[in-house]
Amino acid sequence: MSAMRTAFYPGSFDPPTNGHVEVARAAARLVDRLVVGVGVHPGKAPLFAPAERLEMLREIFAPIAREERAQLDCITFDNLVVDAAEAHGASLLIRGLRDGTDLDYEMQMAGMNATLKPGVQTVFLPASPIARPITATLVRQIAAMGGDVSAFVPNAVLTRLTGRFRREA
Template identity: 55%
Template sequence: MTIALYPGSFDPMTNGHLDILVQALNIAERVVVAIGVHPGKVPVFSFEERAALIAAALSEALPEREDSLSVVSFEGLVIDAARQQGATILVRGLRDGTDFDYEMQMASMNRTMAPDLQTVFLPSAAASRPITATLVRQIAAMGGNVGEFVPAVVLRALNEKHKR
């Protein structure tokens, strides 16, 4: 079975994340979304909330593949998380050339440390390219409508967090 690891913070999950997750399910039989947990950061959503939102968003978008997804937390190196999950593919989404430059550096370092782990770059859909979780968090916190940038289940959760 081909297992892909898709790491990130997913705080919150955006339509861009969902786009890459759906693409990853086209190339792997199973995708493990690995949520990085950093003790120094205070996320908008807890790990449990993020895991539930990711699962719900995939269930709405691609219900026939919801059993092909698992969500785990990790600390430390992505390559260690991939090994723990039995993944042979690391999935990374690319929005633009800046992402590409950064991701190439990461892929090269990961390949040196874990030559058995293949990094696969997946391009974002045109509509998802300007979306970042950071911008979504900021807009939502200031009362803006982020409905075009996140799955419906995430929008409801953000509105609840910000009591709208």
């Protein structure tokens, strides 16, 4: 019997977007267990608290993991991504790519991570054309200004964003 293949998919997920959903689905197809890690950085002021992001991720990714027959764990971490991956038994580090700018940055990170933890292999998953322009930053900005972000986020996130930015009449 082969060992369980575990992947670590880190991010801020503030908020989770349809791009994140795509990457999680593709990752779940590759592994037996997907650990989604919400990075917590004391210096940053996120829109959603880590606990809220974990709740959204579990709600959105659990059905995908079940469909792809992968175990799902959602956790927070505040250390190096490769250390968090190793601590959760992951041999694969999942990174989504939207464009060449992402590729340049992610290649640098993959090189550094491979030096730090040779046992953790970075896997790049490309975004579909429809998901390429989606960033959590743009979603937050559009939602904050009253724009419609329904094409960019799952319904569970849309509901929370709408509640967060409901404008007083």
